[in-house]
Amino acid sequence: MPEPADLQVMLEAFVRHTREEYRALEAPTTHPDAPQTILLPMPDGVKLRTEVLKPVGAGPFPTIIQRSCYPMMEQMLKVHADEYARRGFAYVYQFCRGTGGSEGVWEPNVNDRADGKATLDWLDAQPWVESIGWLGSSYTAFTGWVLADIVPGKVKTLYLTHYGTDRFASAYCRGLFRQDVLTAWAMENAGRPIAASYEASAAYRPQIHVDTDVWHVGKLSWYRDWITHTNRSDAYWNTGFWKMLEEIPSKISVPVYLGESWYDHHLGSALHTWRRLSPESRKHSTLRIGAWNHMFQPCLEGHAMEHLENSDTKTAFTWFVRLLRNHELPQGKVLVYNTGADRWEEKPAYPFAKDKTLTLYFTDGRLTSGMPPAGSAGYVYDPDDPVPSHGAEALLRSVQHNGSLFQPPAGYRADVLSFVSEPMTEDTTILGAITASLFVASDAEDTAFTAKVMEALPDGRALSIRGGITTLAYRNDPDDDRIAYTPGEVVQAQITLWDVMYTVKKDSRIRVDISSSDFPQYAAHTNQAGIWSLQAGVRKAAQTVHFGGRYPSAIHIPLDQ
Secondary structure, three states: OOOHHHHHHHHHHHHHHHHHHHHOOOOOOOOEOOOEEEEEEOOOOOEEEEEEEOEOOOOOEEEEEEEEOOHHHHHHHHHHHHHHHOOOOEEEEEEOOOOOOOOOOOOOOOOHHHHHHHHHHHHHOOOOEEEEEEEEEOHHHHHHHOOOOOOOOOEEEEEEEOOOOOHHHHHEEOOEEOHHHHHHHHHHOOOOOOOOOHHHHHHOOOHHHHHHHOOOOOOOHHHHHHHHOOOOOOHHHHOHHHHHHHHHHHHOOOOEEEEEEOOOOOHHHHHHHHHHOOHHHHOOOEEEEEOEOOOOOEOEOOOOOOOOOOOHHHHHHHHHHHHHHOOOOOOOEEEEEEEOOOEEEEEOOOOOOOOOEEEEEEOOOEEEOOOOOOEEEEEEEOOOOOOEOOOEOOOOOOHHHEOEOEOOOOOOOOOOEEEEOOOOOOOEEEEEOOEEEEEEEEOOOOOEEEEEEEEEOOOOOEEEEEEEEEEHHHOOOOOOOOOOOOOOOOEEEEEEOOOEEEEEOOOOEEEEEEEOOOEOOOOOOOOOOOOHHHOOOOOOEEEEEEEEOOEOOEEEEEEOO
16 A cells, blocks of 8 residues: 555545546435434444434435445545435445444454444344445455345445455465565554565565564464465365355345456456356346556556546446436446557456467567477576566555556566567457466476566557466466476466456557566565465576477467457
């Protein structure tokens, strides 16, 4: 997250902008009544601060509810409550236990199902409530997902953005932890102030002791669990709370608006969530994927953005008017933003069809459509000097580096190999998950390889499209447990990048950079085997990418039809 002072300035700007957005919607029809503060008792006796704002009158009213663990959000919550109440909705917001004036001890995730259910049951019983819609983004969306399968009868829909129920996908990519998301989040939500430098915290080894050695907050068991369970098959992810959360979408019956972005760090988890959504719910649900960062801010350099439509305020209000006030059931749909073409397109379904693929083979500094002669290229990877993340997909603390952004020139570092295609002969639209298939070798027992795909413009500048990473321990399948690697052995490593829709313009080229780090988007691999967070030392690794002949290293790009 940004620094607190910067975040406060950002929130104040959001408040002003949000007021302007509401003024562009339908005109107010009434006035808010006096606000109510309720200390709502939970089944265990803990009282949660719950704020209620209703329109003048007896009701019953369509009602919006939101639960948050972020006290700094309150001025924004008050704006939404006021504006909804002026348009005939009641608005309720509540702070999670241990935050924002609510009693109890703050512990991420674990209490939100029971507390949210008790709150919804209370709200469902109120005579002034006609129907209920859940609103949330990021953690406040999590508080909706975690109880979406047990909502009472007045709940008619959930509007949930920038979150998914596959926690493992949010935490790991083939053995490497998404540090800029969860290490940063842990620092901001440890329950006690942490004065330590984020940069020093992310680089600290062994990471398992960062809570005691650097943050000085004692052992954060939940953070230690996150950073030590690197296998999707671990019981930690497949039993108990996280397994329950992953299965909830399949049990939902009400319509869901699932909002995401190509450049939000929850995208992979959210798409997994959509795939698991029950047919009953999906029939009337919407998946909409835009092109902005986690804060809904534009993040496309060098692109037209006249039709970005990144106002979640407008989209949410329109959704609730349709379902709660007008009592309409929308037809299910998938809407995606085409970066580069600056337009929205409706697709038949997600996952996207994969009928046509552009395959480009790696050779000496080039990407070719035909199989090149055998060859190789190499570099030395030093974990103490990782490639910095810029033009990324899964950043939170460093969110300003998320997006389709201008990149350094080809071969800008000795540990980055650049490969460039011939110019495209027509506009070419990418839709789906790009895959890099690399034949590689290393002198380390384990290491990492990255692939970053770019549009190289005719003027020589390059814009990031997608990036991804794998370790040799998870080189075949991200759902496998770790597999051994023998130093010097040539093996095939698959890097599957997140889905995207992006139009590469005629006369542009495809550029792919291969390296071994992308920090702090992912933990910098130490070039040692085993669990990353337990490793104190590092070593340099000599890396080799083989291509041509027996080693057809290639990038496979799915195309829109």
